[in-house]
Amino acid sequence: MxxxxxxxxxxxxxxxxxxxxxxxxxxxxxxxxxxxxxxxxxxxxxxxxxxxxxxxxxxxxxxxxxxxxxxxxxxxxxxxxxxxxxxxxxxxxxxxxxxxxxxxxxGLALLVVLQSLNPAERIAFVLHDLFDMPFEQIAPIVDRTPDAARQLASRARRRVRGGDVLDTAQTAQKSVVDAFLLASRTGDMAGLMAVLDPSVTVRVDAFAGGGQSRELQGADTVANFYNGLAQTARTALVDGAIGAVVAPLGKLYVVLDIRIENGKVVEITAVGDPDRLASAEVSVV
Incomplete structure (x- = not known):
């Protein structure tokens, strides 16, 4: 050969x-x-x-x-x-x-967070946390000392994971959001109705609504709207609160601010404004 x-x-x-x-x-x-x-x-x-x-x-x-x-x-x-x-x-x-x-x-949510990191942080985090490369080998790639490379990965890790473990209330909210998104993806109308408050309100800005803002009210209307819709939406921490991101192939398109009361979704605000997306702090849950 x-x-x-x-x-x-x-x-x-x-x-x-x-x-x-x-x-x-x-x-x-x-x-x-x-x-x-x-x-x-x-x-x-x-x-x-x-x-x-x-x-x-x-x-x-x-x-x-x-x-x-x-x-x-x-x-x-x-x-x-x-x-x-x-x-x-x-x-x-x-x-x-x-x-x-x-x-x-x-993981779509992870891709969204990775893209918010600076280049050196992303390289250090991916190589160490996802591929187990030692910092001694990462250091020359990012032009840092091993200790500095370790700090890069640590900062990235805090951004990726949100820094804290979910509290009891957030854990309960996450289960509701997970159930809502799963029912939406799979077209499970009964599942959607089970997690929507009868008076639920949805607000969609013009960027997320294809150029036109809209407002929907009532569980039946909202369930029909989301039936089969959330194919690329994933649960995430958005600005420290349980919500969701719509990220086709990991590209952030919409953030969903989801308000939950008594185990039901009472309000969803879908925002696609580029300024809002650029400033959103997204973490994996």
Whole structure:
């Protein structure tokens, strides 16, 4: 086996894992594919004779590429790939399906929070908390000392997890929101009616309502509105309160402020205003 064939074989064995690393950092499958492809290009040009652990080397290179992409806030696709190198195979419906699977595996709410972190925090958190990389290896990737890299991950962790364990009231509210979203996703009208207050009110701003604000009142009206609707909505802490986010493929589109009284949903405010989304503090529950 030639060296080129050996590197291609090793890279293909790691491609799926590298894609997962890059996706968690970038939140976009096309950008993740770009990062992985750039890692291949760097591998094909590098002298790896002194590399003991090629998988770790590839993880480091992919992470550095992602960090550069995050810092520049733009991605690029190689126009000319090295002849004979492995090519990405993401397009059309396959790309949408693959990104949906990746988003579900990561968690839509988690992707939303990850995208709110600064690049170095995101890299440190993903590599350490999600892929168990030691801080000694993370430090040179983010141009920090190991202690500083640890602090980056710690700050990110507090943002991701909201800092505190849910109290009794929040736990009860979460169960109601979970039940509401599940009934909405699955078209369970009986389930929706069970968690809606008879006088429930829904307010939707113009950004979330496709250019027109609207107000709905009454359990029957609201249940019919949400029947089958919340396919990409997930429970989350929004500004410290139990609510939900609508995040197709992890891209924040709407926040739902949900008020609960006596175990019933009494009010939902759906907000898609970009200023509100930009200022919202979202954490995973």
């Amino acid at each position: 030639t060296e080129k064939n050996y590197l291609t074989q090793k890279f293909e064995a790691d491609r799926s894992r590298l894609r997962g690393v890059a996706y968690r950092m970038l939140g976009s499958l096309p950008e993740a594919e770009d990062a992985v492809q750039e890692a291949w290009l760097r591998l094909s040009r590098a002298d790896t004779s002194g590399v003991d652990n090629l998988s770790a080397w590839l993880t480091t290179v992919t992470s550095r590429v992602c960090l550069d992409m995050l810092r520049s806030k733009k991605s690029r696709r190689e126009d000319a790939l090295l002849e004979g190198g492995p090519e990405p195979s993401v397009s059309g419906e396959d790309a949408i399906e693959r990104e949906t699977i990746l988003a579900d595996s990561v």
